[in-house]
Amino acid sequence: MYGIDRGYIIAALPRTGSFLLCEMLATLGSVGYPQEYGLLDDGATWSGHHGHASHIAYFYDFFRFCSTRNGVFGCKLMWPQFAGLRRDIRRYTRIGGGGLEPIEAMTGPLKLIFLDRRDIVMQAISLVRAMETNIWSSYRTLPPPRLTYSRTAIAGALSVIEENRQLWETFFVRHAIDPLRLFYEDVARGEIAALLPFLGVETQQRPAHITQLKQQADDQSRAWRDRFVAESAA
Incomplete structure (x- = not known):
């Protein structure tokens, strides 16, 4: 489909730098243009950002704009988006199957990159702040949000x-x-460094670590982490 013969999925957890990784891969111009998948109820993505009049039109276009001309597809999916994409493939194309089969019918063989975070407390704090402010990424330095610490x-x-x-x-495992x-x-x-060999990319170029994305962790985040850890130990 659309000349795609292979690809990868960035299987992401919340607040793991998935936008940054997508930007880095996009700089190569040869390993797809990984973007997230907008579910039917995510009109801000498929209509607001991408400008599609219907979700089914966006669905078919998704595979095209996430691919480079050499036939490599890339996307990044949180678990609900991954499950939703498989459902939409069955809904719109009648293609079924287990595991990766529905998606691979659209893209060819897929490899998976699992994106996690070692400091899970900071990860959770980042998720709380993003949910409270509805700011999931930013290209400018923002003032600290006025939020109240909540252990719960x-x-x-x-x-x-x-x-x-x-x-x-x-x-x-399954x-x-x-x-x-x-x-x-x-x-x-x-x-x-292990990413390009895993994807089977033969190039001297490396993903550029040039981004305007601003790190959202700040002194407030670190203070919350210290307090949460201290309370947990007590």
């Missing part, structure tokens, strides 16, 4: 992240998938 909210975010982690891990495992902390430093 952080603990809830930890549970959400762990639930999604287990959904991915269960899927990998379908005998061995993903390349990357961590936010390494991506933020540009340390992704």
